[in-house]
Amino acid sequence: MLEFGIRIPRYWRGKPFRYRLEGFRCEECGEFHFSPRLVCRKCGGKRLRRDKLSERGRLICYTVVKSASPSFEAYTPYIVGLIQTEDGTMIVGQLTDCDPEELHEGMDVEATIRRLQTDGESRLIAYGYKFRPAIQRP
Ligand SMILES: [Zn+2]
Known part of the structure; x- marks a missing residue:
């Protein structure tokens, strides 16, 4: 049993999202979806295309997590924020x-790639995006 529950095939399938903030944008209303969808959850539109979120945004609010689920317990305390990317999408x-x-x-904050967690049994290290105070100017 995997201590942190990382499933390797699922991990690899999710790489475009975790590494590139990639998802699917509705061509009807502009709503962004992180997972593949046949129908837009906002407007019901059926034309969704692969898109990448801006890696820069604004911190809307944040909290310090001191008590987490078992898979993230070893990483406490950590900070989680609600970010509005430059294109208006809200992301946690x-x-x-x-x-x-x-x-x-x-x-201002910007996305960066960091280690998210390490699987206890397979020792698979999962990387993904986090946000940091913006230091790079366009
Ligand atoms: Zn839509």
Whole structure:
């Protein structure tokens, strides 16, 4: 049994999303979906195309997680924030490379690739995006 429940085939299938913030955008209303869909959940449109979110955005709010599910217990405390990307999509993600005291609502953040967790049995290290205070200017 995998300690953290990482399923390798599922992990690989999810790489475009975790590494590139990739998903599917409705061509009717612009709604962004992280997982493949046949129908837009917002407008019912059926034309969805693969798209990539902007890697830059604004921190809307955040919280420090001190008590987590078993798969993330070893990583507490950690910061989770609600980010609005430059294209207006709202996304929840971990914040890294900062202390909570450095954060404030409305600050610029950018996506970066970091280790998310390590599977106990397979030792598979799962990487994915997190957000950090913006340091790169376009
Ligand atoms: Zn739509």
